[in-house]
Amino acid sequence: MKFRRWLIRGLGLACLILGGSLLSGGVVSLTPRIAYAQAPTASSIIVQGNQRVESDTIRSYFRPGPNGQLDAFQIDEGVKALISTGLFQEVRPTIQGGRLTITVVENPVINRIAFEGNKKVKDDQLKAEIQSKERGTLSRPVVQADTARIVEVYRRSGRFDVRVEPKIIELPNNRVDLVFEITEGVKTGVRVIEFVGNRAYSSYRLKDVIKTSETNLLLAFLQTGDIYDPDRIEADRELLRRFYLKHGFIDVRIVSALAEYDPNRRGFVITFTIEEGEQYRVGAVDVQSTVRSLDPALLRVKLRVYPGDVYNAEAVEKTVEDMTIEASRQGFAFATVRPSATRDAQTRTVNLLFTVTEGQRVxxxxxxxxxxxxxxxxxxxxxxxxxxxxxxxxxxxxxxxxxxxxxxxxxxxxxxxxxxxxxxxxxxxxxxxxQSTGEFSVSGGYSTADGFMGEVSVAERNLLGRGLYGKIAVQYGQYTKGAQLSFVDPYFLGYRVAAGFDVFYRQQLPTSYVSYETDTVGFSTRLGFTLREDLAFQLRYSLYQQKIVLAPNLTNCNNINPDFVNTFPTPDKFGTTPALTPPPGFAGLANCYADGEASLAVKSAVANGPVLTSLVGYTLTHNALDNNKNPTAGLLAEFRQDFAGVGGDVKFVRTTADLYNYREVFPDIVGLLHL
Missing domain, CATH: 3.10.20.310 (membrane protein fhac)
Structure with a gap:
């Protein structure tokens, strides 16, 4: 009953106030405001708790109104502004006797940032990724964001089991040490790659298109693409799309690329869902020009697509580039080539029209x-x-x-x-x-001719960040030894001329197939020119010395024992008297009789000493392959000639040629003709 009486009185009072306001034409403000007996001014602000931040700096965040006084709204805005600086854990305003007191608790200063447990990622790399800095203020939201960023760095390298826990160690004078305790875990690989919806090409063929690969337990230490990387998966979607467009599937859609962690396989299962559509061929091809004085016939010679061919989006793109460059050479720098395609679903053909227009002058x-x-x-x-x-x-x-x-x-x-x-x-x-451009490779093998062999090489494709190529390789085997140093500058003196050199040494020891040792040392230099997008020319010079060393028992059987000469004299230094069995008292000559002797040509080379070869040569290469790594169509032709006799001890002319013609006979089956 008491509550009801208070409610009735309150409603009555509200009605009286509202009625009076309406009669007077006023407006009722429903916004609550705090009224002070005496409003504070900017000069009456007292700051407490600050150690590093100046009091005047804190006061500057509270801006009074035109009357020089602070109301509740202005105080609230000042508190929010101070909190947003990240310098304070707490800002508490109080008003008493017309004075505003701002009590602050400053965020501590980070004395040191340390990482514990990280072996695969260096401290410098992690410090570059986080926002917290030494001698800066500690912000707990920033620390949480830094923790998430460190986790992301490890996951980008394939370590999805990583655990990161930040620790804050308090020190005197409001300082702290920030320590990130890291449990790196093992790399999470891609165990299975699956394709759904692929009819024209097998999953085996599509795996060659993408960069992500399945983990091979035997060769895992040599693989780099078997670690799950979301960015790489997204790039693989684009590679698949371009692959299908290159082979006539103009309606292709890579619907999704789903990655799921399989705890039983202890790795990811990647599933690409594809809608291939139908394969189209090229119908009519035409070139039109709306640019005055530009003859379309000059551009037709740049066509890379012809009627009857399987539609190739990459060939269309290169045709546009070639036509644009040709128009620029003709003096039309702003000419724009736009391809348009008209599909015929019944005949599965695409009619192409290349239209040349005068583009905007930009x-x-x-x-x-x-x-x-x-x-x-x-x-x-x-x-x-x-x-x-x-x-x-x-x-x-x-x-x-x-x-x-x-x-x-x-x-x-x-x-x-x-x-x-x-x-x-x-x-x-x-x-x-x-990305990383260094390469370290170890290879080995065995053959009946060379025995066991191995090679260790270190290469850098972007040496010193200057786009240079350098490589050092060392070979060591049962019968072979060698070393090679290579260097290439792809833009020699600022021009598109590839200049390089090789310094090499090779030693071939005697085997059951080769009865002598050869030592070769020399160098070669080369210059490469790009004549066209598909035509290259290389000029080279080589100088090397070859020395043949013959085992003593293969020089002449008679020379093994001086007494043997009296029994079987030789007419000259290359003559010999064959014998099937050693005479009495010469049983130690068994190797000579069993292995035979070196040929007269080899013994002549030994007698003449080391041979110096000086030669110049060139190579003309025509490369029209659709893909240098996994070609399915196109032509690769090389013509090489070497001319020895520019100084040196030998003279000869050597001519070689190779022709590789690739054609896709059936999906996933590529035919190769090599001449």
Whole structure:
């Protein structure tokens, strides 16, 4: 009853206030406000608890109104601003007697950041990934974000069992040590790769297309693509899509790439779901030009697709590039080539039309290179056929992006554009993510001719971040020994000329097939020129010395024992008197009779001493393969000639030629003709 009386009185009071307001034409404010007997001013703020941050700095976050006083809203905004700085754990305002007291608890300063338990990832790498810094303030939300980032770094390297626990060790003077305790775990591999919906190509064939591979228990220590990497899986989806487009499946969709951890297999099962569609062939092909004075006939010679061929999206893309470059050579720098396709579902053909139009006059204002840590800027810029100030051409930008990807220096390459300082200006942004370019390989084998053999090599494709190639290899075997040093500069003196040299030493010991030892030492230099996209020319010079060493028992049987000469005299230094069995008293000559003697040619080479060979040569290579790693179609032809006699001791001419013709006979079956 008492509660009801209070409720009735409250409602009555509210009605009186509301009625009076309406009669007076006023507006009722329903926003609660805190009223102070005496509002504080900025000069009356008292700061407590601060040790490192100046009091005036804290006061500056509280901005009074026009009357110089602070209301509840302004105090609340000041508290929020102080908290957002990350310098304080707590900010507590109190008002008493017209004075505002701000009591703060500062975040401690990080004295040291340490990592414990990390063996596979170095401290410097982890420190570069986290936001917490030594001599900075400690923020618990930032520490949690750093913990998640460390976990992500390990998972990117395939260690999904990683555990990271941050520890905060308090020190005097409001300082702390931040320690991340890491349990790395083992690498999580890809156990099974499955494909769903693939009818035209087998799973075995598609596994060759993608970069991710299944773990081979015997060769796991040599594999790099068998570790689960989400970025690599996403790149594999694009590789599969381009593969199908290259083989005529223009409606292909890579629906999903699902990764599931299988505890029984202790690894991931990757499933790619594919909708292939139908395979199309090329119907009619035509070239039209709306640019005055540009004859389409000049561009038709650049076609890479012809009626009757299986539709190839990559060939269409290269045709656009070649036509664009040819139009630029003819003086039409802003010409744009646009391909259009008309499908006929009944005949499964695609009619192609390449239309050349006058593009918008846009120039490249600037090229920004971002993400390169080791690689120098000029190594990236030299892959562009256009520079700052040139006419913008999308086809040439696409070519540069493809070249950068083919270098093998980068994990990801993306070129994007943004508006420049004027409507006719554009800025190119080249975003790259570097990857490891070093290689260490160990190989071995056995053959009846050479016995056991092994090789250890160290190579670097991006030496010193300058795009240079260097390799050191050492071979050691039962009958062979050798070493080789190689170096290549793909852009010699800033031009697209590959210059390189090799220094080598080889020793071949006598075997059951070769009855003498050869020692070869020398060097070679070479220059390579790219004449066209599919045609290369290499000029080389080699100088090497070869020495033949013959075992004493193979020089002449008569020379083993001086007394043997009186019994079986020889007419000259290369003559010999054959004998089936050693005479009495000469049983120690069994090896001579069992192994026989070296040929006269070999003994002549021994007598003449080391032979110096000096030769020049060239190689002409035509490469029209669809894929250098796993070709399924195309032609590879090489013609080589060497001319010895430019000095030295020997003269000869050597001519060799090879022709490789690949054709896909059936899906997953590629025919090879080698001449």
């Amino acid at each position: 120039y490249i204002e600037r090229i920004n290179i971002r993400g390169n840590i080791r690689t120098r800027d000029y190594v990236i810029r030299r892959e562009f056929d256009i520079a700052e100030g040139d006419a913008y051409n999308r086809a040439l930008v696409n070519r540069a992006e493809r070249r950068l990807k083919n270098l093998g220096y980068f994990k990801n390459v993306k070129i994007s554009t943004e508006p420049g300082s004027a409507p006719d200006r554009v800025v190119l942004n080249v975003d790259i993510e570097e």
